[in-house]
Amino acid sequence: MIFDTLGNTDLDVSRICLGTMTFGEQNTEAEAHAQLDLAVERGVNFIDTAEMYPVPPKAETQGRTEAYIGSWLKKRGRRDDLVIASKVAGPADWMDYLRGGPRLTRDYMEQALNDSLARLQTDYIDLYQVHWPARSTNFFGKLGYQHDLDEQATPIEETLEVLADFVAQGRVRHIGVSNETPWGVMRYLALADRHGWPRIVSIQNPYSLLNRSFEVGLAEIAHREHTGLLAYSPLGFGVLTGKYRGGQHPPRARLTLFDRFTRYTNPEGIRATEAYVQLAHDHGLSPTQMALAFVNSRPFLTSNIIGATSLEQLAEDLDSIELQLSDEVLDAIEAIHARQPNPCP
Numbered sequence: 397m398i399f400d401t402l403g404n405t406d407l408d409v410s411r412i413c414l415g416t417m418t419f420g421e422q423n424t425e426a427e428a429h430a431q432l433d434l435a436v437e438r439g440v441n442f443i444d445t446a447e448m449y450p451v452p453p454k455a456e457t458q459g460r461t462e463a464y465i466g467s468w469l470k471k472r473g474r475r476d477d478l479v480i481a482s483k484v485a486g487p488a489d490w491m492d493y494l495r496g497g498p499r500l501t502r503d504y505m506e507q508a509l510n511d512s513l514a515r516l517q518t519d520y521i522d523l524y525q526v527h528w529p530a531r532s533t534n535f536f537g538k539l540g541y542q543h544d545l546d547e548q549a550t551p552i553e554e555t556l557e558v559l560a561d562f563v564a565q566g567r568v569r570h571i572g573v574s575n576e577t578p579w580g581v582m583r584y585l586a587l588a589d590r591h592g593w594p595r596i597v598s599i600q601n602p603y604s605l606l607n608r609s610f611e612v613g614l615a616e617i618a619h620r621e622h623t624g625l626l627a628y629s630p631l632g633f634g635v636l637t638g639k640y641r642g643g644q645h646p647p648r649a650r651l652t653l654f655d656r657f658t659r660y661t662n663p664e665g666i667r668a669t670e671a672y673v674q675l676a677h678d679h680g681l682s683p684t685q686m687a688l689a690f691v692n693s694r695p696f697l698t699s700n701i702i703g704a705t706s707l708e709q710l711a712e713d714l715d716s717i718e719l720q721l722s723d724e725v726l727d728a729i730e731a732i733h734a735r736q737p738n739p740c741p
Contacts (some may be wrong), residue, residue, distance in 0.1 A: 397439025400698050402479070403597025404622045405570050407522065409479050412694055412717055413626065414443040415703035420460030421450035422648065426601060428464040429471070431710055436478075438714045444600070444626070444701050446483035446527055447512050448494065452654055455493035459515050466517035479625075480516065481523035483574060484508040484601075487530050487549075500530045500555040509562060522531045524568040525600055526555060528575040535575035537659045537741050552583050560593035572598035572626070578613035585621055596623055598698055603627035605636055605672050605687050606665055606740040608733065615696040624698030627691050630638035631702075632660035632740060636687040638673040648705065671732045679725055688716035690729060 399408040416436040419428040432443070449461035462482065469475055484505055485491065485498040495504050513519060528535055530552075532544040554597035562568040571597050572677055573584060581599060588595040599618060603610045603625060610618075618624050629635055639646050640661070651657055660669075676683040691700045721729075 397526065398692075399441075400624070402443050402523065402570065402698060403572075403624065404595070405597055407479055407570070408721050409442040409699050410440045411697070411699055412440055412714060413444050413481075413699040413701045415628065415701040416443065416445045416461050416465060417449045417451040418518055418650075418703055419445075419450055419464045420457050421452070422650070425464045425467065427705075428461075429468045430707060431704065432465070432468050432472075434486065434707055434710055435714065436472075437486060438711075440714070441477060442479045442481070442699055444481045445516075446485070447508055448483075448485045448491065452657075453491060458494060459511065462515035464677055466515050470517045475518055479522045481572070482512050482516070482521050483525040483527035484526035500526060500558075501555070502558045505555070505558045505562075509567060513567065520567055522569045522648045523572050523598065523726075524559065524562060524570075525572040525574045525598070526559075526576075528628060529577075529580055530555065531580075533577055533580065535577070539741060552580070553587050555659050556584060556587050556593055557591070560588075560591070563594045570594065570597045572596050572600060572623075574600035574615075574626075574628075576601065578617060581617055581621075581623060585623075591678045592634060595621075598624050598626050600626040600701070601627045601629055603691060603694070603697075604630045604661055604740075605690060605729065605733070606632045606668060609737055609738050609741055610696070615740065618696040625694070625696050626699050626701055627694075627697060628701045630691040630700050631658075631684065632665070632669070633657055635660040635665065635669050636672060636683060638669070638676075638683045641670065641673060650705075661738045662740065665738055668732060668736040671683055671736070672729070675725065675728050675732065679722075681719070681725070682712060685716040685719050686725070687722065688713060689719040689721050690726075692716060692719075693721065693726075 398411040531549040673683045676686040702713040
């Protein structure tokens with residue numbers, strides 16, 4: 397395994413992070429524990445979750461992912477060997493089963509943190525992240541920005557002050573953001589510097605062969621401000637494995653089970669995927685490992701968040717850390733990207 401420093405902290409995290417949003421929906425508690433065991437055995441020390449998981453989010457399963465990780469931590473012990481990341485949900489009226497609709501205010505965040513700590517069966521979270529912004533902006537694939545005064549949105553300053561208190565209390569070691577924009581990241585950093593509060597140390601945003609939008613604006617910030625990328629959906633919800641080619645829908649696959657997820661299956665995304673999968677086959681590579689190895693190689697990356705529903709898939713994902721792409725393959729990837737840049741924002 398390869399390790400990188402998380403922001404400007406004293407924590408070294410594995411370049412591959414185990415994502416867990418299938419735990420409690422597509423994976424049972426026993427299967428979740430088996431995945432955690434294999435990942436740690438292979439050198440992974442970084443585990444990412446969220447209070448709203450599993451996905452797709454539902455009232456009857458909310459929090460189950462953290463609970464499965466918590467039961468594994470209790471059984472395994474050696475909590476300090478691991479870096480556990482979780483997230484507090486941003487505003488979502490459609491998630492009214494979670495605190496009546498989550499908000500990024502002190503009372504809502506206090507309850508969120510307390511509940512996550514209880515489910516995880518730990519007294520601290522290493523990296524606590526804001527899952528998405530309170531303001532109206534572009535995330536989760538939204539295009540066509542339109543300015544909104546957001547008079548009801550919780551100011552970043554208010555949210556960051558709460559996070560700073562969590563760090564001062566020792567219940568959170570470091571803080572980060574997710575699904576953020578360049579403006580949002582710089583606002584968090586400026587407010588931290590102004591008030592002497594903790595600086596965010598990471599940005600968890602989508603990044604893959606199908607969505608390299610992080611490279612515009614955020615990549616420079618990641619380098620200059622020590623806020624590296626935690627890349628989610630590096631396989632585009634499994635699309636880049638090639639398993640959905642030709643309209644296939646394998647049993648138990650995420651897009652087979654949940655047709656609501658269409659972010660990576662628009663016509664341009666399908667065409668780009670076909671080109672990337674064919675490129676991998678032409679060079680005798682696993683499409684899965686080629687896609688992950690590309691993300692692993694990015695200089696602004698801190699960790700690549702992989703997810704799997706079987707141990708076989710997880711093992712293949714983990715093996716990507718051993719793959720170094722040739723200049724020929726990298727040049728071919730850039731040629732495809734030039735023809736169809738970011739088809740799935």
